Amino acid sequence: MQKKQNSTSVIWFRNNLRIQDNTSLFKAIHHHEKTIAVYFFDPKYFEIDTFGFKKTEKFRAKFLIETIADLKRNLANLNITLLTYFKSPEEELPKICEQFTVETIYTQKEWTDEEIKTNSLLKRVLQNVKFVEDFDQFLYHPNSVSKDFSNIPDVFTTFKKGIEKKVTIESEISVSKLAETNLIDTKTAIPTLKDLGFEDFQTNRNSAFPFRGGETEALKRLDYYLFETKKVSVYKNTRNGLVGIDYSTKFSPWLANGSLSAKTIYWKIKQFEKEFGSNESTYWVIFELIWRDYFKFISLKYGYKIFKIEGILDVSYHWNNNSKAVNSWIEGKTKDDFVNANMIELKETGWMSNRGRQNVASYFAKELLLDWRIGAAYFESILLDYDVHSNYGNWMYVSGVGNDPRDRKFNTQFQAQNYDGNYKFRNLWLEKTLF
Template structure:
């Protein structure tokens, strides 16, 4: 087959951007015609084994907004995005046959559900060329100075091995394709109702009043870094609980890949060059390294991150008391600080980093509940759910992950320190809000 007849399919999953998208860049530089596809997989909206819908309304709406933006960004590159509300293994083989696809490009994944989905599609498209491309890390696996199987057990060692010795690759720019790359596209992006949800208004007290999509994510970055220069105070404010600007709020866009960690990193460097460099500018990069760490941990340990005993394979006596679980979910525990944070999550799909650490520690260490149930609830509700960070953090606080100290948060002392005036609790414990 001649090169001019070859066509590439880019299967978008959690890499929903055109800026610094290695998968898209690699597919485009071949010179072949390009088609994009995204599937709203019905499995992502089913009830899991712990009784929670895998994706609740907050992230569902965020995804819909993201796909609308992705479609527009690709349109500007003369690339069509086909969108389906169906199983990838049903949709993709049909597209490949209809459009005479020769090559499939996709982000490299390694966690079970993503790999299982790939295998189902691959079983029906084995004759095609598959290209799995690393696209979600700050430090590229080919550049790190240790074997993935020897990823350090402690974050500090991981960070010290990388931050001064391994370069972050430059961002990639994808060129506009020729106009005859366009195809007829009658596919429709589903609405919330199509996914089984009622439409809703954003909560007036939400600390994340943003929409999904690359455009909104880059706008937030530009505002937080260059318009307000709030980046320069990040380390002082990052443990806050109220408002839009106590933290960067990049995590929901990072989670579905509508912004890349490299884009954030190089903009930090730009800020440091144009304005100033301090502990806060360093600390944002520090947090990006944490994000990478949990990804490398999951690469190293595989499906062990989803098991009760965790990567430490520690055997604790965990409870599955439904009464305790319900009280935690509904903000009816003995801790008003935990309750306020849980109410915020239920009403907005968002919770601060400080809140997450406290409610997760309370769930695992005070209530002694099966930590995977808490992780599953977070997966359902959180706008910024990321499989590696979610399960890595839950293992960490439950004492079966990467924290050798096995600490327990004193939620009362935490409340006194981080909500000394009680303002956060007064917002989220008001009966009138519910």
């Protein structure tokens, strides 16, 4: 591949915070003589939303800072400088492009409302700079799945059967080190938690996710869960657990900010199956990745409708908007002890199990009949592994305005008996002293 002489490219990192299997990084390095990387801690993601929650709370903020520090080190090992700003891209990117005579910006393809607005503002200002955007957060590449996203099935099983039969998963992409001359002198600082408006804090000793952010930690966890402990071979039996670090993969926070790619997980599982054999559990991790893809495809199909109260089904229910009931749910002070334990875990750690999420969301929307978007906004604020498509897709699903054809309501007490019959989880989080 021929590099363009005397040309400079910028890799604008978003939710693709890794050097392994990164299309934007690969293209920037291979098409241009000089490459600079940039990441923005965009102030709008630390503001208060329409429902009164900070869009990014302290747990994900800290995880993000750790992730960017790791990305900076990993890029430096490739002789690429990462510039970091606590400013909006539209404020700072034009200055960078002018200072370094940037020809092309490489970035991850985004399609939800806020990201599209940012892109439009930038493209209006940077008319002489080329934008190259790539879908880089999927297991199955969208271009291989459909030429028309309106054809994406509304039932998950139909979607899954179709892609598993017809679509192949692409290989991972790797990059090689650049010459030291690629480094630039410009120095910028990664903002601290205090800069972002938070006090520093210690991870709760009972947290089921005590891990640090960044690609290095993500790959360590992947190796641990697959090859070191072989926990992956019993995943299907343990995945509905509630206590401890190993009942599930815990890959989701790294997947959410893109410090780990779905393809990397897939090909590592394939390697594991080759060495130690496949079973229902090894497949089930891939099955969960397909679910993750599915909500992204539903978002591509329906656009802004995933944020509307009627959801993708255009159904009108009577939703309550009782702030006292919302606060009781957030604080873990409802009439339901299983819901309360899960909500306290979330408030104290930024983490909740998949089983817990389904129960508390169902209780919020189907028992309290509260506007599901408030619950989704709270999750967006506080979850370590917030992913816009999975979050809103799952909330619609549980609330009866999304992709669940059965429109079920969880019996939370039956679920508690089934998954926490010995009260181990509830006792852990409903004790008066958490530290």
